[in-house]
Amino acid sequence: MLLCRSIHIASSISKFVAGAVLLLSVCAAASDLDPQVLMKERKQNYSGWGSSEVALTMTLHTASGQLSVRKLRTQALEVENDGDKALTIFDEPMDVSGVALLTHSHITGADDQWLFLPSLKRTKRISSSNKSGAFMGSEFAFEDMSSFEYEKYKGISAREEMMDGKSVYLVEMEPDYKDSGYTRMLTWLDKNHKQPLKVEFYDRKNTLLKTLILSDYRQYPNKAWRAHVLKMKNIQTNKDTELLFSNFNFTVSLNDDDFNKNVLNRIR
Amino acid sequence: MKKVMFLLLSIMASTGFADTKTSLDLSHRYFWEEPAYEGQASEQTSLAFQTEMYFKSSATDDFLVNLFGRVDSADSERDHIDVRELLWRHYGENYQLDAGVGIVYWGVAESQRLVNVINQRDSLEDVLGNVALGQPMIKLEIPLDSSQWEIYLLPYFRERDFAGEEGRLRTPMVVNADHARYESAQEEQHVDYALRYSGNYENIDYGIAYFEGTQRDPTLMYDSMLNELYPFYSQMKQLGMDFQYTGDTWLWKLEALYRDTSNDQYAATVFGFEKSFYGISDSGADIAWLMEYNWDERKKRSPSYFQNDLFSGIRWVLNNTDGTELLVGILYDFDYETHFSRLRLNSRIGADWAVAMEAYLFNNVGNDDPLKAAENDDFIQLSLKYYF
Numbered sequence: 001m002l003l004c005r006s007i008h009i010a011s012s013i014s015k016f017v018a019g020a021v022l023l024l025s026v027c028a029a030a031s032d033l034d035p036q037v038l039m040k041e042r043k044q045n046y047s048g049w050g051s052s053e054v055a056l057t058m059t060l061h062t063a064s065g066q067l068s069v070r071k072l073r074t075q076a077l078e079v080e081n082d083g084d085k086a087l088t089i090f091d092e093p094m095d096v097s098g099v100a101l102l103t104h105s106h107i108t109g110a111d112d113q114w115l116f117l118p119s120l121k122r123t124k125r126i127s128s129s130n131k132s133g134a135f136m137g138s139e140f141a142f143e144d145m146s147s148f149e150y151e152k153y154k155g156i157s158a159r160e161e162m163m164d165g166k167s168v169y170l171v172e173m174e175p176d177y178k179d180s181g182y183t184r185m186l187t188w189l190d191k192n193h194k195q196p197l198k199v200e201f202y203d204r205k206n207t208l209l210k211t212l213i214l215s216d217y218r219q220y221p222n223k224a225w226r227a228h229v230l231k232m233k234n235i236q237t238n239k240d241t242e243l244l245f246s247n248f249n250f251t252v253s254l255n256d257d258d259f260n261k262n263v264l265n266r267i268r
Numbered sequence: 269m270k271k272v273m274f275l276l277l278s279i280m281a282s283t284g285f286a287d288t289k290t291s292l293d294l295s296h297r298y299f300w301e302e303p304a305y306e307g308q309a310s311e312q313t314s315l316a317f318q319t320e321m322y323f324k325s326s327a328t329d330d331f332l333v334n335l336f337g338r339v340d341s342a343d344s345e346r347d348h349i350d351v352r353e354l355l356w357r358h359y360g361e362n363y364q365l366d367a368g369v370g371i372v373y374w375g376v377a378e379s380q381r382l383v384n385v386i387n388q389r390d391s392l393e394d395v396l397g398n399v400a401l402g403q404p405m406i407k408l409e410i411p412l413d414s415s416q417w418e419i420y421l422l423p424y425f426r427e428r429d430f431a432g433e434e435g436r437l438r439t440p441m442v443v444n445a446d447h448a449r450y451e452s453a454q455e456e457q458h459v460d461y462a463l464r465y466s467g468n469y470e471n472i473d474y475g476i477a478y479f480e481g482t483q484r485d486p487t488l489m490y491d492s493m494l495n496e497l498y499p500f501y502s503q504m505k506q507l508g509m510d511f512q513y514t515g516d517t518w519l520w521k522l523e524a525l526y527r528d529t530s531n532d533q534y535a536a537t538v539f540g541f542e543k544s545f546y547g548i549s550d551s552g553a554d555i556a557w558l559m560e561y562n563w564d565e566r567k568k569r570s571p572s573y574f575q576n577d578l579f580s581g582i583r584w585v586l587n588n589t590d591g592t593e594l595l596v597g598i599l600y601d602f603d604y605e606t607h608f609s610r611l612r613l614n615s616r617i618g619a620d621w622a623v624a625m626e627a628y629l630f631n632n633v634g635n636d637d638p639l640k641a642a643e644n645d646d647f648i649q650l651s652l653k654y655y656f
Contacts, residue, residue: 048330062590069619094655095591095622097289110516112468120398122373125473129516129547133554137589178516181547261468262409262416266357266364268287268322268330 035155035171041194043150049224051077051254057244060138063237069093070136076125076147077254083107084147085259089267096136100267102259103128107151110178123264132181139210139232139241141181143183144201152177156184163188168197182209193225203236210234220250290319295651299436301644307433310343318352328359334402338392345432346392352402364409369402372420374464374477374639376521377538378513379560379579379599380572383508383523385479386462389424395437395642396573401426415467422460425482428499436645439497443488447498450482451530458482458503471514479506483529487571504529517544521560534565538574556583560595571638576602590616604634622653 046115058070071092077085083105098118105111111128118179131143156172169189175182188198193221196214203209216228257263297312316338323331334353340346355368372386379398381389388402404424410417427448431438452458460481467474486499508525524537539559548555558581562574581597592615599608608632614624626649633643 032656059503062589066589093591093616093619094289094291095616097652097655110471112471112514120373121400124376125468125514125519127514127517127519127544130544130554132552133546134552134587149550179546195472256413257411259297260411260414261473262411268324 033158033160033169035158035173036150038158038169038171038189038194039150039153039155039173042189042196043148045193045195045223045225046148047222047224048079049078049222049250050251051075051250051258052220053247053249053254054245055253057246058136058138059242060245061240061242063239068137070138075252075254075258077259081107083111083149085256086147087259087267089164091095096181100264102261102264103146104259105146105149107149111146114261114264116267121265123261125261129179131177131179138243139234139239140243143175143180143182144212144232153185155168161188163197167191169194190217193219195225195227208235218248220248222250224250269518270276287322288319289655290317291653291655292317293653295649295650297436297649299645299647301646303436304641304644305426305438305440308436308438309434312340312342312346312436314338314340314346318355326527330357331355332357340435343432343435345430346435348392348429349402350390352400354402362410364411365409366405366407366409368576369404370407371400371402372405372407373400374475374508374510375523376473376510377523377540377560378521378542378558378581379540379577379597380538380562380574382538382562382574383475383477383506383510383525384508384535385477385484385508386420386422388428388484390429392429392431412467413468414467414631418464418466420460420462420464422462422481423457425458425460425501427456427501428484428486430499436647437642439488439641441490441495441497443497443499444494445499447491447494447496448486449489449500451502452482456482473512473514474510476509477507479504479508483527485571502529502531517546518542519544532566534570536562536564536570536572536574538562540579552587554585554587556585557581558583562599568636571600572597573608573637573639578602601634601637601639604637604639606633606637606639607631608639620655622655624651624653625649626651 025090053075056072056074060068063232069092073089074218075087079085086103087241088101090096099118102114103111106192113126113128115124115126117124132141135142153173154176156174158169159172160167161170171187172184173187174184181203182201184202187196189195190197195217199212200208201210210255211233213231214227215227218228219225226245226248228245231240273357286568293316295314299310303310309598318336321333325331332353332355336352337349338346349509351369353370355366355370358365359566374384375381387403389397390399390401393399403422403426408419408423427445430443430445433442458481462477462479464475464477483504486501488497489500491498505528506525511522513520519542524534543557545555560579562577562579564570564572564575567575579597584594586592595612597610609629611627612624614622616622628645629646633640
């Protein structure tokens with residue numbers, strides 16, 4: 001904005017048409033700092049992967065220093081003009097081994113979710129409105145685990161900022177969906193791939209609740225960027241959860257049929 | 269059967285691709301009321317195992333083996349092993365074919381398993397029918413866009429087991445399962461079949477199924493010569509449906525059936541809701557409130573516990589590291605005024621252990637209620653489970 005204003009003064013001094021053209025182009029470049037545009041680019045640089053498979057390890061640390069580990073696998077399918085589909089299979093802890101969660105997320109309206117309970121061989125449709133609930137007792141809420149859809153957020157502001165000696169974009173956004181546990185989020189996006197390096201989550205009372213640090217970004221052959229280490233720290237309780245992604249596979253070529261609810265009773 | 273299983277297990281073991289999960293469950297039940305019938309025990313300790321093996325033999329085929337067994341200190345009839353699953357699964361282009369022994373679950377309700385008829389119930393494990401015995405089957409599944417067809421051929425019938433003389437939760441007279449009789453001359457060889465169409469459309473999940481064959485629930489008959497009860501298995505035709513509407517915090521559920529047997533034609537239903545309250549405390553616990561009404565057209569003639577009963581329950585999920593959960597449910601019978609309550613508290617301990625506390629309470633049991641026989645069988649059970 002500052003840059004745009006100074007050019008504006010410069011161009012008002014010069015009476016040349018070329019100056020006006022310069023003004024327009026520079027202002028257009030500066031308006032790239034439209035939060036909505038950055039959020040869209042963030043989604044674009046995450047997309048184009050078709051389908052994927054990945055292993056997740058979640059380590060929960062309590063304030064007293066205890067550890068608890070969860071292991072899961074996720075298969076996902078990119079859906080054009082709608083939210084992605086995901087199938088998550090739980091491996092650890094052992095008492096939930098074989099439990100699976102199928103999600104058909106939607107840009108507008110509630111997501112469809114089915115839970116498979118292996119002891120009964122039962123598939124149960126569940127409500128997806130528990131967005132703010134803890135995912136497996138961790139510091140990640142269900143809404144933190146779902147894929148980023150820019151249409152589900154309202155961009156509030158965007159500006160450049162320094163973070164760890166590096167220039168980044170700071171984007172403030174508000175959840176534009178029902179039942180979120182947050183009033184707003186501050187996201188620090190890498191200037192190159194526009195993926196978040198850090199996120200601050202503000203609770204319903206607008207006080208800082210959690211900080212997420214994302215690192216070890218790698219770009220896969222299909223151009224999609226992925227972070228491999230996510231550290232979520234709850235500022236209010238001092239508990240934290242580390243989430244590691246490993247063995248990303250973008251060559252699985254899954255399709256719609258792999259995400260029907262009937263696949264739940266045969267997953268492994 | 270044993271030979272086939274041994275062969276299969278050795279193939280799996282030798283290939284080294286088998287992925288195995290096993291659990292051991294040590295539990296103790298204490299019945300604090302005087303037993304109603306002579307010989308019944310008040311303390312019951314048992315050890316159960318369950319082992320599941322999975323083997324992927326090719327890109328389009330896999331094998332699944334799931335074995336269960338229990339040894340019981342008090343009731344020798346409760347010593348049992350069961351092949352829960354022994355399944356070869358083939359994944360075709362537009363179909364899936366399963367052959368072997370399997371478990372199938374139909375339905376949406378929480379208080380009873382009304383339309384769920386493929387498997388016999390393991391009544392030694394759970395009197396309410398939540399645990400299934402493995403059913404020999406050939407199953408063809410044809411998935412469509414957001415629905416599917418299932419066709420079942422069930423070549424062999426599994427008889428129900430009953431608690432022995434020393435066991436609690438039994439009929440006044442012990443049932444001799446070895447003397448089972450059948451309406452069909454083919455007895456357990458009668459080939460049953462079933463057809464089901466199910467799917468989902470927006471917030472609705474639905475299923476409609478037809479079953480023809482041996483009725484899973486026996487009628488208990490008295491043999492005056494031997495002075496014992498024996499199970500009688502009649503033939504039946506059943507049309508059943510299940511339906512769920514999933515709202516934001518409300519789940520609305522309905523199961524209904526029409527059953528036609530040689531001596532009875534009747535309808536039965538269970539319907540109700542599950543209402544969730546999320547994040548009720550600072551620690552993020554969830555509570556669900558469940559209510560379901562159960563009805564059977566035969567009313568007092570029905571051998572079911574659920575002929576005119578209201579179920580009300582609470583599920584409290586702590587969302588803590590150990591996944592602690594509490595379930596409390598009460599079934600109130602309008603015909604007999606019986607209160608049947610269940611309570612279950614379970615939690616993990618670390619990664620490989622789990623503990624559970626369970627209690628059954630039978631209060632104000634009406635004289636003609638099928639639950640009458642269990643009136644003195646209130647119990648509390650503690651169990652410790654280890655997974656490896």
